[in-house]
Amino acid sequence: GLNAPQFALHAAPIKLIERALREEGLPLKISSFTESVYDRCLSLIKNHHHGLGRRTAQDHLNKFVKWLNSRTGSEQLIPSYIMTRQPYRGNTPNYVDNIAEERRKSKVPSSDIMLATAEIFSTVMPSMAEMAKEEGGLRLDGFEERFVASCCAILMVEPARYGDIFLLERDCLVEKTDNKGKTYVALRYRGSKGHPDFYKVIPETAVPLLKRAITWLQHISEPGLILSRFYSNPNSALKNLLAGTGYSEPKHL
Numbered sequence: 364g365l366n367a368p369q370f371a372l373h374a375a376p377i378k379l380i381e382r383a384l385r386e387e388g389l390p391l392k393i394s395s396f397t398e399s400v401y402d403r404c405l406s407l408i409k410n411h412h413h414g415l416g417r418r419t420a421q422d423h424l425n426k427f428v429k430w431l432n433s434r435t436g437s438e439q440l441i442p443s444y445i446m447t448r449q450p451y452r453g454n455t456p457n458y459v460d461n462i463a464e465e466r467r468k469s470k471v472p473s474s475d476i477m478l479a480t481a482e483i484f485s486t487v488m489p490s491m492a493e494m495a496k497e498e499g500g501l502r503l504d505g506f507e508e509r510f511v512a513s514c515c516a517i518l519m520v521e522p523a524r525y526g527d528i529f530l531l532e533r534d535c536l537v538e539k540t541d542n543k544g545k546t547y548v549a550l551r552y553r554g555s556k557g558h559p560d561f562y563k564v565i566p567e568t569a570v571p572l573l574k575r576a577i578t579w580l581q582h583i584s585e586p587g588l589i590l591s592r593f594y595s596n597p598n599s600a601l602k603n604l605l606a607g608t609g610y611s612e613p614k615h616l
Contacts, residue, residue: 375420376427379404393431396441401428405448509579516576520550521563527552533584533607536577537562548573585610 380396383403389395408420425447434440517528535551539562548570549562565573585608592604605611 376404376424379407379420379424380427383407393440394442396431396445397443398445401445401447510583513576513579513583516572517550520565520569520573524552524563531577531580533581533588536565536574539564 380393380400381391383400384391384395387400387403389400404424405421408417408424412420428445428447431441432444514528517531518525530553531550532553537549537551538546539549540546548565548567550565550573552561552563554560589604589608589610592599596603
């Protein structure tokens with residue numbers, strides 16, 4: 364019939380299911396195919412396939428399972444509907460390797476680094492009263508709120524480059540002149556791998572909002588900027604570490 368699976372495409376999944384049924388100690392018939400057997404199939408794929416072979420085996424298995432699901436209402440080939448998923452993206456113990464948690468933790472900064480960063484950004488921030496006095500009108504009392512609001516403002520201007528927000532430089536807001544002599548404000552994204560810089564033209568009505576957002580991000584990032592300069596060159600003079608930031612060298616030093 365038109366709905367019958369192609370043998371060439373599903374022969375491998377059938378053999379895989381047969382092996383899973385044997386390992387589960389279940390009768391070798393399709394009515395024994397349950398969620399736990401499907402999990403066993405995923406585990407076998409993960410252990411015996413790599414790279415493209417793993418993806419291909421998974422795709423073939425899922426296509427076969429979807430075909431079985433389509434027959435559940437009529438011929439009832441399997442006991443119940445089975446939700447398909449990827450063997451390397453799930454979170455059940457059946458098919459996540461034993462070192463997954465260790466690998467995840469290795470990507471997270473140590474607690475000492477997190478505490479030190481929190482201390483820097485909580486005690487070295489510029490005075491909120493001074494910033495509010497300079498800016499007038501709108502104010503948000505928390506740096507977390509300012510951070511979120513600033514990122515959202517940039518996303519509204521250029522939503523397609525959401526992954527590049529944290530790659531923007533302090534002087535990313537620039538003025539450009541087109542071939543007709545018209546001056547406009549643009550958001551500059553640095554090029555990489557030989558590509559030129561990308562300039563996103565900002566609508567005039569959005570310029571004040573974006574300038575405020577960039578200013579907020581500059582204030583928030585200043586302590587981290589100073590600290591990174593110090594680690595890059597511990598012997599640098601204090602005035603060089605503070606250059607270009609809102610901080611000035613204390614007169615009593």
